[in-house]
Amino acid sequence: MLFFIDESWQTVGGREIGALGGVVIPEPRYNYFCREVFAFKRDILGAEELIDCELKGNSCFAKSAFRKREAVGCSRLLEGADKMLRAVKRHKGKVFLIWTADPTLSLLNNPNPEELSKPYKQLLFDMRALMRNEAPRKRGALTFDQRHHREDEAAACAISNYLFRAGGDWDQRFTQIPNFTSSAISPGLQAADLVVYLGPHLADQHQRPELVPYIEQIRQMSYEYRSGRQQRLKKSIRRVG
Numbered sequence: 001m002l003f004f005i006d007e008s009w010q011t012v013g014g015r016e017i018g019a020l021g022g023v024v025i026p027e028p029r030y031n032y033f034c035r036e037v038f039a040f041k042r043d044i045l046g047a048e049e050l051i052d053c054e055l056k057g058n059s060c061f062a063k064s065a066f067r068k069r070e071a072v073g074c075s076r077l078l079e080g081a082d083k084m085l086r087a088v089k090r091h092k093g094k095v096f097l098i099w100t101a102d103p104t105l106s107l108l109n110n111p112n113p114e115e116l117s118k119p120y121k122q123l124l125f126d127m128r129a130l131m132r133n134e135a136p137r138k139r140g141a142l143t144f145d146q147r148h149h150r151e152d153e154a155a156a157c158a159i160s161n162y163l164f165r166a167g168g169d170w171d172q173r174f175t176q177i178p179n180f181t182s183s184a185i186s187p188g189l190q191a192a193d194l195v196v197y198l199g200p201h202l203a204d205q206h207q208r209p210e211l212v213p214y215i216e217q218i219r220q221m222s223y224e225y226r227s228g229r230q231q232r233l234k235k236s237i238r239r240v241g
Contacts, residue, residue: 006183018100020199024094055077060078095237100241
């Protein structure tokens with residue numbers, strides 16, 4: 001199983017809201033997913049290579065994209081976002097998303113390489129639930145957007161240390177070392193970027209009502225599982241802090 005993870009901080013309704021999450025796509029379907037993404041980026045955006053016309057939440061879901069759709073009846077960026085989310089669903093993808101209004105909770109940037117942040121721990125627990133229930137004989141691979149060497153190194157150390165030291169079955173569920181790659185060459189990370197951009201707007205959907213249909217799409221793709229003695233239903237989209 002291939003997990004693609006990103007993070008975002010935005011101001012929503014006057015509050016700083018952070019989101020951490022992404023998508024998982026079964027490894028046997030990923031190449032087909034990539035081919036589909038290239039095909040619609042070629043047809044809609046004029047891409048000549050897979051690396052061309054990177055889809056990002058802050059451009060696809062910008063207010064200007066919605067204004068353009070209202071003015072002329074279509075927006076190529078919004079159409080690209082629509083097709084990306086549909087491709088994730090078609091290829092059996094699931095969405096994971098943690099959001100918080102607490103500015104003291106660090107997300108991707110872990111200043112202490114030996115300590116994993118609370119949102120990250122919750123994200124990993126939800127992802128481990130998917131591996132246990134949906135792919136018990138396989139390992140998940142974690143891929144992050146490549147940003148800055150020192151930040152990436154700290155995040156990689158924090159994650160790998162946690163997977164190694166936490167005990168239990170973590171080493172059976174995930175590869176020990178996470179991957180960092182450029183989002184421009186990774187359709188999976190571009191899908192994660194769209195999902196995580198929408199995350200902060202879960203805090204107040206009245207601020208950007210035009211985003212509600214997209215938020216509902218990611219809600220429908222969230223992973224659900226039963227946990228605990230009472231077998232309570234848990235969802236992979238949640239608030240912490």
